[in-house]
Amino acid sequence: MKLAKFILLLLAPMLSFASDNNIVYECINSKALRVIEVNYMTNNTLPCAVVYSKADGREVLWSAKNTEGYCEQKAATFVKKQQSWGWDCHLAGEQQLVEQGKAENGTVIEVAAEPELGAKQ
Numbered sequence: 001m002k003l004a005k006f007i008l009l010l011l012a013p014m015l016s017f018a019s020d021n022n023i024v025y026e027c028i029n030s031k032a033l034r035v036i037e038v039n040y041m042t043n044n045t046l047p048c049a050v051v052y053s054k055a056d057g058r059e060v061l062w063s064a065k066n067t068e069g070y071c072e073q074k075a076a077t078f079v080k081k082q083q084s085w086g087w088d089c090h091l092a093g094e095q096q097l098v099e100q101g102k103a104e105n106g107t108v109i110e111v112a113a114e115p116e117l118g119a120k121q
Contacts, residue, residue, distance in 0.1 A: 027089040
């Protein structure tokens with residue numbers, strides 16, 4: 001288990017460039033920046049990993065090979081948790097415009113309850 005997490009940590013910087021479909025949230029509090037990413041290893045939604053970046057490094061919080069939507073759900077829930085701690089979070093760049101367009105078209109994205117850090121699906 002720890003070996004798999006270690007390998008994902010090593011691969012995390014490469015994962016963010018693996019797909020154009022990655023989801024990136026930026027969270028700002030004062031001058032500090034936190035980034036929560038859903039990284040896809042291919043152009044498909046699986047396998048995926050949720051990567052949390054802050055000044056002192058990057059960490060893979062969750063990953064999935066079999067369950068569609070797992071990483072997206074975990075990332076969205078973690079963003080809400082960051083916001084409850086006073087962070088101002090938003091989708092990065094063009095993704096924000098795409099998601100706003102979806103919301104205007106009636107698409108609803110549900111968010112589950114509290115995530116378990118380090119959980120794997």
